[in-house]
Amino acid sequence: MGKKTGLLVYLRMILILIAMLIVLPVIILIMAVGNLISLGRWQDATFRIGCYLFGHTALKLAGIRRHVHRHGEKVQGPAVYLFNHCSTLDLFVVTSLALPRVRYIAKRELGYNPLFWIIAKLSGQIMIDRSDPREAIKQINKAYKFLKKRRFSLMLAPEGTRSTTGKILPFKTGAFHAALELGYPIVPIFIEGAYELCPGKSLIARSGTLNVHIHEPVDTSGWDKRSLRGHAEEMRERYLQWNGEAPE
Secondary structure, eight states: OOHHHHHHHHHHHHHHHHHHHHHHHHHHHHHHHHHHHHTTTTHHHHHHHHHHHHHHHHHHHTTEEEEEEEOSOOOOSOOEEEEOOOBTHHHHHHHHTOOTTEEEEEEGGGGGSHHHHHHHHHHTOEEEOTTSHHHHHHHHHHHHHHHHHHTOEEEEOTTSSOOSSSSOOOOOSHHHHHHHHHTOOEEEEEEESHHHHSBBTOSOOOOEEEEEEEOOOBOOTTOOGGGHHHHHHHHHHHHHHHTTOSOO
């Protein structure tokens, strides 16, 4: 990376940070006014607008082009969406999709940022305190009831944490337990190329192109708790193949 190229990348990152400080209050205003005028009926519509603005603004300023590829039938109704997590860009990618009626489970620490906390409260996001496992389970069970009642979809990273190598980490069963409890199908989303542009926890992204593959839904109606680990492994095998890691 040459000096001029490196300087341009850093300037872009500074510009993105400044833009986020402007975009986030705009999103809050849109959501607050929309919810007030509609008495909450526009909650999902305003949240999707906010997601689109948040994700696309960051990707555009970083010089990143995002292409979406759909494979197979489109899911009908609510679902549990999964995505591989190996880059800081993933947050901007999944929000830029602005999928209908999707909610996120996030760790409570994210709420320490007052702007994110307000957006979470206005849109009905789920904040979990992972420091207390028993309390976290109670909060998750309560969240399942909320999601099912409102017929909201759920977006999760089955690895549970971010990969710093670009490799697919072992899958935890939490996302699959959620699908079973909610009675939702699973829709795998594979993000291709994010690690190459912005690896792991790096805040510096290079310009380029990434691809988002939204695969056909996986029926979970025949699942039970005893088979969850097996289904998690089967799903991970798919991600390993998509990521070029599957053994020959």
